[in-house]
């Protein structure tokens with residue numbers, strides 16, 4: 001699990017540490033870690049550190065300070081280090097240290113692709129957590145030139161231009177090969193589109209005491225998924241594994257009923273009971289003979305996928321809420337929410353659906369998805385899974401937002417959301433809480449798309465989920481998994 005902290009939290013943590021060790025010490029620790037990672041990268045790409053040509057692009061703040069002190073260290077190891085003044089006045093002590101170690105300073109204005117000939121590594125020390133969105137045009141030209149040359153770019157703390165707290169990456173934000181961050185991860189490392197600008201992320205310990213601070217984000221990795229997945233135990237039967245009841249699909253959208261059923265079946269439900277649209281039922285009866293139809297025991301409901309306009313939608317949702325059973329409300333079901341829901345209910349909107357729920361624009365959701373998903377959880381009382389390139393889960397009254405394991409954009413196709421609803425229901429039916437179930441299901445779908453890469457239709461990806469879940473169960477994390 002990786003935890004991320006906002007700019008305000010990071011500054012508070014830094015201040016607390018600086019109060020005991022002093023400001024200069026923190027920056028020296030950061031620079032030490034940064035120089036070490038830069039040297040590793042040079043050794044890997046060039047075979048040697050000595051004699052490498054390093055260009056450090058510096059801005060006016062401490063981010064540039066980190067980079068300049070790292071440059072001093074690289075110069076001492078025999079690198080030819082040039083600092084490029086790209087924005088404002090460089091950190092004076094850092095600059096003096098670099099110059100004293102034999103580095104030089106040039107002005108960034110007018111530098112072109114040709115000036116980067118022979119450079120082995122570009123260090124992006126323009127802006128870190130103090131950055132505002134929007135880089136000046138001459139800076140954009142410089143960072144674009146590094147990209148054109150295909151040079152390795154090592155970002156200091158964050159790729160300059162990205163927004164640390166929201167994960168936005170305005171056009172022109174730096175594309176890094178690697179990012180070295182200090183003390184803690186920031187949301188921009190974990191949320192798209194900024195996350196993809198970071199390349200590989202390395203965390204340098206600068207002695208921050210994270211213990212008393214509740215993180216803004218908790219990002220899961222595949223081992224976490226294996227640890228929490230509800231694998232069947234030796235004596236599990238279909239009821240221990242859980243019965244999923246689905247009221248999904250419509251005569252207009254029968255496929256959604258079929259796909260959500262695939263999600264429940266291949267997500268490992270002990271039994272799947274389909275009570276949705278007749279046209280869906282006909283296809284399901286043919287393709288998935290294990291599915292049952294007609295009333296009976298249910299341990300988790302999924303409603304809403306593929307409903308379209310449904311005149312009795314309010315009542316259909318209210319009845320399922322009244323059952324008190326775990327419940328997933330997806331897609332068109334989200335149009336029929338009562339004012340208040342318990343946290344055992346899971347809502348699975350994409351950005352457009354969440355915007356409708358919050359009565360704002362889709363752009364407001366994508367501009368700050370963490371704030372949006374938190375706000376939806378607080379307003380409804382439910383647990384909310386916001387789908388998209390980054391899948392976020394929030395629960396009312398809980399500060400930390402969970403981030404599912406990411407996957408490729410191949411999942412971004414019509415029908416994937418229906419499958420995901422079924423996966424969520426399967427995990428909930430096994431007795432897992434809504435928050436964890438949402439992260440597990442979203443992660444498994446993404447991990448499946450990463451394992452079986454390509455334009456596979458959602459029903460095929462759903463089948464492959466079973467393979468990925470099986471593999472998780474055989475791994476070291478899986479043996480620690482909950483048994484149902």
Ligand SMILES: NC(=O)C1=CN([C@@H]2O[C@H](COP(=O)(O)OP(=O)(O)OC[C@H]3O[C@@H](n4cnc5c(N)ncnc54)[C@H](OP(=O)(O)O)[C@@H]3O)[C@@H](O)[C@H]2O)[C@@H](O)CC1
Nearest residue numbers: 026027030060061062063127128129130131132133134157
């Ligand atoms: N605190 C510590 O001890 C430690 C901090 N550490 C390091 O410090 C970094 C944070 O440093 P920081 O606070 O100085 O902010 P930083 O990101 O360098 O930039 C601020 C400057 O840029 C300017 N500016 C901003 N946006 C702009 C724009 N779009 N276009 C133009 N200008 C813009 C902004 O101007 P202003 O907003 O004031 O007008 C201000 O002058 C952090 O990421 C980490 O690397 C580590 O060493 C660990 C210890």
Ligand SMILES: Nc1ncnc2c1ncn2[C@@H]1O[C@H](COP(=O)(O)OP(=O)(O)O)[C@@H](O)[C@H]1O
Nearest residue numbers: 350387388389408409411412414415416417418
């Ligand atoms: N760029 C992306 N990268 C990875 N996964 C994505 C991306 N875009 C969307 N997804 C995932 O694809 C699925 C699409 O769901 P949704 O938009 O509800 O589709 P539908 O309702 O048509 O079935 C969700 O699981 C979502 O998180």
Ligand SMILES: [K+]
Nearest residue numbers: 124127156158
């Ligand atoms: K940077």
